[in-house]
Amino acid sequence: MDDLIYDTQPQASHFVDGAYLEDTDGIPIDVIYPATGEVIGRVHAATDEVIDKAIESGRRAQAEWAAMSPRERGRVLTRAAQIMRERNRPLSILETQDTGKPLQETLVADATSGADALEYFGGIAAGLTGEHIPLGADWAYTIREPLGLCVGIGAWNYPTQIACWKAAPALACGNAMIFKPSETTPLSALKVAEILHEAGLPSGLFNVVQGAGEVGGRLTTDPRVDKVSLTGSVPTGRKVYAAAADGLKHVTMELGGKSPILIFDDADLEDAVGGAIMGNFYSSGQICSNGTRVFVQKGLKDRFVARMEERLKGAVIGDPLNEATNFGPLVSARQMEIVEGYLKAGVAEGARLVTGGERLDRDGFWITPALFDGVTDEMSIAREEIFGPVLSVLEFETEEEGIARANATEYGLSAGVFTRDISRAHRVIGKLEAGTCFINSYNDAPVEMPFGGVKMSGVGRENAKAALEHYSQLKSVYVRMGRVEAPF
Ligand SMILES: NC(=O)c1ccc[n+]([C@@H]2O[C@H](COP(=O)([O-])OP(=O)(O)OC[C@H]3O[C@@H](n4cnc5c(N)ncnc54)[C@H](O)[C@@H]3O)[C@@H](O)[C@H]2O)c1
Numbered sequence: 001m002d003d004l005i006y007d008t009q010p011q012a013s014h015f016v017d018g019a020y021l022e023d024t025d026g027i028p029i030d031v032i033y034p035a036t037g038e039v040i041g042r043v044h045a046a047t048d049e050v051i052d053k054a055i056e057s058g059r060r061a062q063a064e065w066a067a068m069s070p071r072e073r074g075r076v077l078t079r080a081a082q083i084m085r086e087r088n089r090p091l092s093i094l095e096t097q098d099t100g101k102p103l104q105e106t107l108v109a110d111a112t113s114g115a116d117a118l119e120y121f122g123g124i125a126a127g128l129t130g131e132h133i134p135l136g137a138d139w140a141y142t143i144r145e146p147l148g149l150c151v152g153i154g155a156w157n158y159p160t161q162i163a164c165w166k167a168a169p170a171l172a173c174g175n176a177m178i179f180k181p182s183e184t185t186p187l188s189a190l191k192v193a194e195i196l197h198e199a200g201l202p203s204g205l206f207n208v209v210q211g212a213g214e215v216g217g218r219l220t221t222d223p224r225v226d227k228v229s230l231t232g233s234v235p236t237g238r239k240v241y242a243a244a245a246d247g248l249k250h251v252t253m254e255l256g257g258k259s260p261i262l263i264f265d266d267a268d269l270e271d272a273v274g275g276a277i278m279g280n281f282y283s284s285g286q287i288c289s290n291g292t293r294v295f296v297q298k299g300l301k302d303r304f305v306a307r308m309e310e311r312l313k314g315a316v317i318g319d320p321l322n323e324a325t326n327f328g329p330l331v332s333a334r335q336m337e338i339v340e341g342y343l344k345a346g347v348a349e350g351a352r353l354v355t356g357g358e359r360l361d362r363d364g365f366w367i368t369p370a371l372f373d374g375v376t377d378e379m380s381i382a383r384e385e386i387f388g389p390v391l392s393v394l395e396f397e398t399e400e401e402g403i404a405r406a407n408a409t410e411y412g413l414s415a416g417v418f419t420r421d422i423s424r425a426h427r428v429i430g431k432l433e434a435g436t437c438f439i440n441s442y443n444d445a446p447v448e449m450p451f452g453g454v455k456m457s458g459v460g461r462e463n464a465k466a467a468l469e470h471y472s473q474l475k476s477v478y479v480r481m482g483r484v485e486a487p488f
């Protein structure tokens with residue numbers, strides 16, 4: 001499979017009912033390679049006819065899929081995982097072309113993460129059982145049933161991973177899914193659909209339709225849809241959650257963050273710097289869980305900043321398809337403008353730009369990794385999600401102060417602690433208001449661990465056994481063994 005290269009112009013815009021589907025009446029969407037700004041493909045947003053076909057085929061297929069044994073469903077997912085692994089390189093190249101992320105990253109974090117999810121949920125599908133509840137002479141039992149037709153709506157930073165993190169638990173539980181990728185990165189989800197069908201997934205169970213927020217909105221509000229799972233920003237999450245609530249639909253909301261990393265004086269400096277690099281500059285800083293507020297205790301702060309500046313010289317910025325490159329462009333001109341705006345705001349508000357933050361004089365959307373020191377809590381770079389390569393260092397003195405300042409945000413996606421004092425590590429993590437936490441590490445996202453946020457960062461969890469709760473519902477059955485006693 002290593003010689004397989006996918007065409008960046010897909011066969012058609014949508015994948016519906018087991019086949020590619022085109023309808024050029026839909027609004028055209030150009031696919032732009034972020035490293036050069038070139039148009040490398042074009043898709044069309046789904047028309048009402050495409051959406052209707054996706055919904056109808058999904059509902060039809062779901063009824064039969066739910067009637068299969070969970071083990072049979074799991075086998076299809078496991079096979080898809082295997083195909084995905086075999087095609088990791090061409091899938092990674094396509095992901096790099098879609099997102100601009102370096103191939104060095106996409107080879108290890110995108111299709112591989114998608115395959116992990118398919119394998120994990122394929123493996124535990126057979127364990128989807130209810131429970132027996134003894135009630136003296138009588139008893140009850142529960143059955144874990146699917147929700148029906150689920151809609152997945154993706155962000156642009158991890159297109160393959162997001163499609164698989166949603167599809168794998170949904171399908172394992174016996175649901176169908178319609179997935180709408182971000183309009184910025186429409187390519188990879190089509191490959192996920194191809195692979196699932198090649199692995200034996202019946203037609204209609206995983207449909208991909210293209211489009212922007214308007215298509216997402218139509219899917220969210222359609223009464224034939226039972227659940228909506230969004231990965232996106234908080235403003236979009238508010239809209240989608242509200243629209244879904246009107247139909248009392250189930251939701252999963254994987255939203256944005258402004259996560260803290262607390263680095264104590266006793267931390268291993270190299271690990272702390274490495275963790276902060278993983279939490280700020282991987283994927284050019286475009287990761288929801290990034291720890292962009294790096295609180296460093298006073299005794300270590302200057303050494304931390306100096307060492308970070310030094311290690312940032314190791315960023316290899318260049319052609320993302322060259323495996324030596326470890327830092328790529330931002331996903332779009334719009335995202336680059338947003339980041340530039342925050343860089344200017346940081347300087348204007350009095351933070352010290354230690355290094356980076358330069359726009360490169362070349363085609364594409366390039367900004368070098370930026371390190372700010374002397375950041376204070378009220379600055380916009382410390383309060384708002386930037387979603388770009390901008391690390392802010394904030395100094396703190398005591399544990400209590402660090403925790404209070406870390407929690408002073410409406411977000412609650414992730415948090416990290418670096419310290420050699422293991423009691424302190426657990427004590428601090430216990431007090432941090434975040435859904436996904438790390439001790440002496442940052443940004444690991446294994447499928448075995450639940451992923452998601454608290455406060456404005458989200459509702460529900462992806463991955464692990466926890467995801468099954470969000471793609472299934474319990475039916476309770478009371479069983480009377482004796483006669484029914486009634487008052488009359
Ligand atoms: N928590 C997580 O797991 C996670 C993961 C990745 C990204 N994110 C977040 O995503 C954001 C970046 O991604 P983005 O710019 O693509 O986000 P976005 O909110 O702009 O868009 C996300 C998706 O929602 C769709 N959408 C927009 N308006 C809609 C509406 N009214 N109804 C239905 N769908 C609508 C978009 O077309 C896109 O597919 C960041 O805030 C980041 O933190 C969160």
Ligand SMILES: O=CCc1c[nH]cn1
Nearest residue numbers: 158287288289443445
């Ligand atoms: O972007 C958010 C999800 C994620 C975190 N780490 C890898 N993917």
